[in-house]
Amino acid sequence: MTDVSPFAHASRHVRAVAFPHVLVLIDYRTGHVQCLLPKSAAHWQEAARSGRLTAMPPPLAAHLIRTGVLSPTQKHTPWDMPLSAPAPPASWGGAEHPAGLTRGTGPFSAEAAAALAATWSIKRSGNRKRAMNRLIVALRASSSTTRRPASPTEAAEAVQAVRRSACHAPVRTACLEESVAATLLLATRRLSVVWCHGIAADPVRLHAWVQTVDGASVAEPPSTLAYTPALTIGARHQHRL
The missing domain is CATH 3.90.930 (Outer Surface Protein A; domain 3)
Structure with missing residues (x-):
């Protein structure tokens, strides 16, 4: 040194x-x-x-x-x-946190499938090590095009539509891809939400999810409350990089 x-x-x-x-x-x-x-x-x-x-x-x-x-x-x-971030309850690494694992039912959505396809394309379109950065850039760009906040119902419908499409996807689709695709889907309708990426401990784990602009998690189990947002994009809650 x-x-x-x-x-x-x-x-x-x-x-x-x-x-x-x-x-x-x-x-x-x-x-x-x-x-x-x-x-x-x-x-x-x-x-x-x-x-x-x-x-x-x-x-x-x-x-x-x-x-x-x-x-x-x-x-x-x-x-x-x-x-x-708050201290987690002791679990000895054995606690279960089914964040984002719920699946919706309903008709197929071509818009949701297109949003998922766009998300996968963004992830795979360049250096693999910069995939996260490309997704963040896309989320920030899409947020700038929105005109009004999505209602809780509109946001939940988008998240569930993406999850239905993900059930039939030929490639890996987890909370990151789902939350990004739902946010992009709403942005095509000029509707804004807050995309969140957070962390919880014991064991250390990451999760991505969607919130309404007033801070309510969308189509998430109670275990998502264990996550401390490290980065948020959208509306007035955006923490810039």
Whole structure:
């Protein structure tokens, strides 16, 4: 570290979420997730306050620079402190959280199938490591075209239509693809929702879902409440990268 600037700044693509027992770093440019245990998490928070690499042990600082989480700078540039997340109830890693697993019933929707196809195309249209970033760019662009908030009924119908189409999809379709496709589907009707990507712990896990603009989760089980949103896109709730 002797040849590296003593200052650093966190990438604007990175979100840090602090649980009492672990600090999770999510890089929304690559989708890469890292976990820092309490001692390393304390070093991260001190570096965030000071903007100084010297607040971290050299091996930790070198690793975070190598993985693109931190970038050396020539001046003192503190960055945002982590988002605080509540301590999860003890589960010893065995709790079940069926977030986003509900499936709808009803007629086939060509619009929903097209939205899913668009989502898959965006994911696969370039460097695999940048797929998450491409989806975020598409979500942000679609959000800018909306004219009014979707009602709870309109939002739920879109999510369920996408899930019905996903049941017959020939490729992997999980919460990320479903939530993005539902958001894109509503945007084609000029209707806005809030796309959410969040994290829960014990064990550490990620989930993507849709909310109405007033913050109500759409077609989600109660277990989704265990997730702390790290990134939201849409309406006034958007956290920019």
